[in-house]
Amino acid sequence: MSANTITSAVATAALPEIDTPLLAVALAQGTDVPASLAALDKAAGGLVARAITSGDFKGKRDETSLLYPPAGKPQRILLVGVGKASEVTRNAMRRAAAVAARRARALGATRFHFAVATEARNAVSASDLGQVVVEGAGQGAWAFTELKRTNEDAKPDVEAVTIVVAAAEAKETEAGRRIGDAVAAGHRLARYLQVQPGNVCTPSYLADQARQLAQRHGFGITVLDRAAMKAEGMGALLAVAQGTQEEPRFIVLEYQGAGVADAAPIALIGKGITFDSGGISIKPAQSMEDMKYDMSGAAAVLGAFEVLGALRPKANVVGLIPATENLPSGTAVKPGDVVKSHLGKTIEIINTDAEGRLILCDALSYARRFKPAAVIDAATLTGAVVVALGHVAIGEMGNDDALLAEVREAGERAGERCWPLPLWDEYRELLKSDIADVKNSGGRGAGSIAGGWFLREFVDGFAWVHLDIAGTAYTENEAPHQPKGPTAVGVRLFSEFILKRAAA
Ligand code: BES
Ligand code: MN
Ligand code: ZN
DSSP, X not given: OOTXXXXXXXXXXXXXXXXXXXXXXXEOSOSSOOGGGHHHHHHTTXXXXXXXXXXXXXXXXXXXXXXXXXXXXXXXXEEEEOSOGGGOOHHHHHHHHHHHHXXXXXXXXXXXXXXXXXXXXXXXXXXXHHHHHHHHHHHHHOOXXXXXXXXXXXXXXXXXXXXXXXXXXXXXXXXXXXXXXXXXXXXXXXXXXXXXXXXXXXXXXXXXHHHHHHHHHXXXXXXXXXXXXXXXXXXXXXXXXXXXXXXXXXXXXXEXXXXXXXXXXXXXXXXXXXXXXXXXXXXXXTTGGGGGGGGHHHHHHHHHHHHHHHHOOSOEEEEEEEEEEEOOSTTSOOTTOEEEOTTSOEEEOSOTTOOHHHHHHHHHHHGGGGOOSEXXXXXXXXTHHHHHXXXXXXXXXXXXXXHHHHXXXXXXXXXXXXXXXXXXXXXXXXXXXXXXXXXXXXXXXXXXXXXXXXHHTTOOSSOEEEEEOTTTSEESSOBTTBOSEEOXXXXXXXXXXXXXXXXO
16 A cells, blocks of 8 residues: 555444544534534533633634543544534535644544534535545645655654444445545545656656556556657647657547447646746746646646546546656757647747647647547646636636536536636737747736637637646645645546536
8 A cells, every 4th residue: 555545434433432543523613512512522521512612612614623532532532613504515524624634644643533513514415525525634644755764753644534424324425435535546646746856757757657557447548759749740749848858758548438439538638747947948946846846737637547447437538648848958949949739830939938838739639539528638837827816726718618617616516616717819919920820928918818828729629628727736835734735636626527427
């Protein structure tokens, strides 16, 4: 078992009977002890009531209170706030589970139980609860210590979470738990790939990981090397790749679960820049190390395929990952160079740091051969999306209102929220080139939209959504529900999207 794997289970025991190092209980804002916790409070000698009635624990989101019941069974009780009961959603439950798991790790508890005061459930279904508690536990307990030889503050991994529910809900909770378990595995894979340094996670490393995934789950896989890309005519991807010694890869994964081999697939495209220095238009040194995360879109696609392999939903899905480094060198592409894309359009490269769109445009063009029912790309595309939406929302653009809404709803369920940016005709002007069909950078204003519009120029004959995840793929600070670093954003959104379509 690899690190950070969390085994999950559903139990129906009465709360005071549970023998566990940590019993986390989610409860809503309020000044009274919830009736559903009366027995636990009594067994704990009234500690729960004291935490609440003293006003010390108010039940606000992310708020916690750690109690040590004298009887020692459970050894510890962690009250976790979820905010107003009437506003509780599955996202609030996922977050509470993540807060609990993070605390479990800090306490050195290798397993914990998670229960919800009935009063705080607010119609979150048993199946949703089973799913999101496992997702949240995986998210909160995550840590990456593989590359530390000495680690003074090393903590044991959290290895198990048990969801405690009423007997009548056990079966439904178990069904959700199974989904959550798969999604958590996808999440874990994506984060693992994201966090790897650029000298480990190269394009060929990503291709090897995709091959292993394909072998494990029986997916089809094709990997193009530089020569094969040349034969394909992927001039834009190759232009980015020409500055580095590191071999580029174009990865194609195929999952067939629809039962009908020729049912139109969903295509997922992930930006796989394993390090973005900016190229000749080089970036400032400040935080440049974070540009190892420029393959987060690729990680999201691979994570989603891990989920597909475990759950095998009734859908056909294609994953496309253009992967290369973006480095300056004597052979690197230069500002002003014009290249011919896979689609045939010529591109004037104004800024070599706008490389993501160059590799994605060839993937979008390649996607045509699958006659996809829908195409969604995830890319750490622009710093401008951080200016527009901060680290809270994914920037969403596309050419099809129904698909935009469908993706946005998947993001809501996933707790990976999207916010639309307009691809109005007026913005297309930004990309007019004097000497080529388009240019790759539109100047100062509307940076994320210019990126979206550039991609749209290469979308030919299918419904498409672009997700700019530059603000959400990794965090620079820790949060109550999440350690600092990679977030695996996109894995849950992709999974929700596909599972819903497969069920329809
Ligand atoms: N990978 C960057 C975008 C990015 C910025 C990701 C910050 C994560 C955090 C992308 O390749 C890039 O450099 N975009 C340029 C585009 C510009 C030159 C048109 C940018 O945002 O400055
Ligand atoms: Mn760049
Ligand atoms: Zn980039």
